[in-house]
Amino acid sequence: MDADKKKIALRMIPYGIYVLTAKSDDEVAAATVNWVTQTSFDPPLVVVGVKANSGALATLKQAGSFALNMLGKEQQGAAFTFFKPVEHVDGKISGEAYEVGSTGAPVLDSAPACVEFNVAEIVERGDHHIVIGEAVDVKTKAEIEGRPDDAILHMRDLGDSVFYGG
Amino acid sequence: MDADKKKIALRMIPYGIYVLTAKSDDEVAAATVNWVTQTSFDPPLVVVGVKANSGALATLKQAGSFALNMLGKEQQGAAFTFFKPVEHVDGKISGEAYEVGSTGAPVLDSAPACVEFNVAEIVERGDHHIVIGEAVDVKTKAEIEGRPDDAILHMRDLGDSVFYGG
Numbered sequence: 382m383d384a385d386k387k388k389i390a391l392r393m394i395p396y397g398i399y400v401l402t403a404k405s406d407d408e409v410a411a412a413t414v415n416w417v418t419q420t421s422f423d424p425p426l427v428v429v430g431v432k433a434n435s436g437a438l439a440t441l442k443q444a445g446s447f448a449l450n451m452l453g454k455e456q457q458g459a460a461f462t463f464f465k466p467v468e469h470v471d472g473k474i475s476g477e478a479y480e481v482g483s484t485g486a487p488v489l490d491s492a493p494a495c496v497e498f499n500v501a502e503i504v505e506r507g508d509h510h511i512v513i514g515e516a517v518d519v520k521t522k523a524e525i526e527g528r529p530d531d532a533i534l535h536m537r538d539l540g541d542s543v544f545y546g547g
Numbered sequence: 548m549d550a551d552k553k554k555i556a557l558r559m560i561p562y563g564i565y566v567l568t569a570k571s572d573d574e575v576a577a578a579t580v581n582w583v584t585q586t587s588f589d590p591p592l593v594v595v596g597v598k599a600n601s602g603a604l605a606t607l608k609q610a611g612s613f614a615l616n617m618l619g620k621e622q623q624g625a626a627f628t629f630f631k632p633v634e635h636v637d638g639k640i641s642g643e644a645y646e647v648g649s650t651g652a653p654v655l656d657s658a659p660a661c662v663e664f665n666v667a668e669i670v671e672r673g674d675h676h677i678v679i680g681e682a683v684d685v686k687t688k689a690e691i692e693g694r695p696d697d698a699i700l701h702m703r704d705l706g707d708s709v710f711y712g713g
Contacts, residue, residue, distance in 0.1 A: 387662070392696060393698060396561065418594060494552075504670060507586060511592075511677075
């Protein structure tokens with residue numbers, strides 16, 4: 382398999398940008414992710430690829446739940462913030478105010494929508510593990526005009542040469 | 548959970564449009580899908596949500612392999628063609644010429660890129676099952692100018708009110 386061609390072909394898959402959050406007894410995790418797809422209507426399931434050795438994966442595993450905070454079009458700053466380790470100070474996560482969701486996962490005030498999930502199963506394959514979540518709660522903060530998939534921050538909005546995939 | 552809010556929030560996830568193909572001893576399958584994400588760099592894994600009772604799932608299961616044909620920006624016609632049952636006539640699939648890929652899966656001549664996968668595992672959860680594929684071959688047919696994720700047909704290109712998700 383030609384590595385360059387594989388990279389180009391897999392980078393054709395378009396992605397939105399999400400902040401995955403989770404709270405266990407000891408830790409609060411928040412990490413920018415993009416490998417997300419729905420996989421079932423009933424029950425409503427999604428798959429998220431989460432780095433195998435990451436604190437986010439360890440925390441969501443312990444919690445048994447997580448949230449996907451959908452970032453809005455202008456939230457490039459939040460996306461880059463949560464590429465870095467989290468600072469949990471003054472009741473904010475790396476400067477972002479949040480409320481505690483029904484699963485315990487942090488729901489960012491600034492995100493236009495947030496879906497909470499119970500972990501249904503984790504498939505431990507590859508350098509990121511395959512987290513299967515069942516949607517159990519949702520909050521929308523902003524009225525969405527037009528298509529919902531136009532309201533979210535996309536990978537391409539982070540810069541012409543920014544990719545995570547390939 | 549508010550059903551309308553859940554629908555809006557899950558429809559924020561942006562999707563590309565792909566024709567999933569597979570060939571078993573008896574059947575050739577080709578179906579338009581959009582629930583796709585990469586989940587690992589090494590090995591290169593993707594997840595595809597495939598309708599539980601579909602011929603496409605039965606065929607790829609028997610074959611142990613499948614291909615994702617990335618549709619180009621102008622291929623709305625192909626996308627709608629493969630929402631319907633396949634006609635395999637005169638060596639074409641529903642009018643689309645193809646070659647046989649290294650896994651046996653049909654590689655559409657008209658698609659700018661095609662990645663072939665071996666089935667690593669299928670997680671049977673929900674109304675679509677979670678097919679985990681490891682990329683084993685790739686063909687790119689067209690020179691891609693600019694971002695690869697701009698070169699692919701997106702869900703929004705199928706019409707203002709077309710969604711599959713929520």
